[in-house]
Amino acid sequence: MFHSSYIEISKSALQNNINFLRKEIGPYVKLSSVIKGNAYGHGIEPFAAIAQECGVDHFSVFSADEALRLLPTLKKPATIMIMGYLDNPELEWAIQNDMEFFVFELDRLIEAGKAAKKLQKRACVHLELETGMNRTGFGENEINNVLSVLEEHKEYLELKGVCTHFAGAESFQNHDRVQEQLNRYKQQLQRLQASGYTPEQCHTACSAAMVSYPETRMDMVRIGIMQYGLWPSPETYIQYIGQREEKLDPLQRLINWKSHVMTLKYVSQGEYIGYGTSYQASRDMTVAIVPVGYAWGYSRTLSNHGQVLINGVRAAVVGIVNMNVMMVQVTEIHDVRKGDEVVLLGKQGSESITVASFGELSTQLNYELLTRLPINIPRYVVD
CATH class of the missing domain: 3.20.20.10 (Alanine racemase)
Incomplete structure (x- = not known):
């Protein structure tokens, strides 16, 4: 791609x-x-x-x-x-x-x-x-x-x-x-x-x-x-x-933003992850490196707060979001491999990462988050 x-x-x-x-x-x-x-x-x-x-x-x-x-x-x-x-x-x-x-x-x-x-x-x-x-x-x-x-x-x-x-x-x-x-x-x-x-x-x-x-x-x-x-x-x-009897959201989100696991890193208890000392491993951990950072619209304010989906499970962002990569904790997620799909925004299985959740964690308006997605990320139409 x-x-x-x-x-x-x-x-x-x-x-x-x-x-x-x-x-x-x-x-x-x-x-x-x-x-x-x-x-x-x-x-x-x-x-x-x-x-x-x-x-x-x-x-x-x-x-x-x-x-x-x-x-x-x-x-x-x-x-x-x-x-x-x-x-x-x-x-x-x-x-x-x-x-x-x-x-x-x-x-x-x-x-x-x-x-x-x-x-x-x-x-x-x-x-x-x-x-x-x-x-x-x-x-x-x-x-x-x-x-x-x-x-x-x-x-x-x-x-x-x-x-x-x-x-x-x-x-x-x-x-x-x-x-x-x-x-x-x-x-x-x-x-x-x-x-x-x-x-x-x-x-x-x-x-x-x-x-x-x-x-x-x-x-x-x-x-x-x-x-x-x-x-x-x-x-x-x-x-x-x-004002409606049926309390269901009539709107459907159009967007799914996806990446993949670039590589896996095994981190020993007590080691710091990423720049600085904002996150210290509380135990032995497996960390997936995802090739998306703030240069690609994933806000640095989501450092140690953001979540992504891997294998249908939520994975927490750990450490500082870098310019081009982020680290996510996948120790408890079964059988994560290089190349696995990572959902940054949207649905995977029964779970979803909403634009609203970005707003709550990063103080960004939904308008702001969406319009900051770089123009050179490819967009594909799906059914």
Whole structure:
């Protein structure tokens, strides 16, 4: 394989999740698959291919470089929406390739109008409104200027959408803030509509808002973490499951991250394992060396805390996680050999290592853990 680890992506799990999400939002709400951050670590190219096979026809990316990677992978017609970074020189490329994109500053809106006029082709823009996130978006005091630019370039700017992003819909402590954002969004939208600009799509909901605030679903939802089989937060999951008679998680995880035993080491009682003196063998031990470390996305904070699966049994990480290897204690696991499969994340037999368990042990968010998986780990699609 020429790689020390690899990632499996389950197509059947994705189909399950897409079916669940479509059932939740209903037939009249568009589902946009958010694949920023290398499809949350799953890989833009393999994920987009199976997503299309699962019926997805709308993708949201953060930047032009992600759109550039996505474009050649699409086998069927699909919409690509760039939500963030898009330099002005890239606007012509985006318009020429039928990309839709967020605008959240006058400079980009003006330059988009100029680029569209040069190409004699309308640019499909989504106005992002500032409602309280204080990151990107047009504030209330900028709406008049926005309207002026839209009017000036009305032949070449198509108002495809009006959107915003909620600042923490995954936590109930942000409830009042989210409600205030929603109110501000509606007020600004009414100003646009009163001036004759009605967007084709109103969209505000991420995964957490889609679950916790159904009124935010509107014309389209931008779904990231949930399509990959994970919940935005324990609170979101508890809220959802608490309203159901059947207390079963409807989502399935797509990802399995695997490696193998590189070699075995026999360590005498009293000896230290790995760098420094963080772990001392309390008895004679057998240690398996696994060729994955923090350079490959396995956090150093999991030193002496992490677990992997070998032969269907949990094995504890001992010593400091190195750049390229880790050591795991396998004394009690029967018949461990060089080359045996090691599951770092996912299922083996009846046991599983969850993304949540990584978060609990390493303080990493599930989003953070997944997106830190290096891009050069090979991803393979499995059933």
